[in-house]
Amino acid sequence: MANPGMKELIALGHEQKYITHAEINEYVPEAVGDRDQFVGIIQMLDARGIPVYESDPVE
Numbered sequence: 001m002a003n004p005g006m007k008e009l010i011a012l013g014h015e016q017k018y019i020t021h022a023e024i025n026e027y028v029p030e031a032v033g034d035r036d037q038f039v040g041i042i043q044m045l046d047a048r049g050i051p052v053y054e055s056d057p058v059e
Helices: 004-016 021-027 035-047
Strands: none
Touching (some): 004 021, 021 035
């Protein structure tokens, strides 16, 4: 995992128990506009037990 943003994203996901699409875009900006990479990130997070939501489920 060469991208430091990915490590931070995973840590955030473990901390708050989920990740939003906006957080993926913030921590891994190169995934913006790259559907395959974006979907790959969602699948990787899901495999680690971190659900991904379109918007913040707490709001």
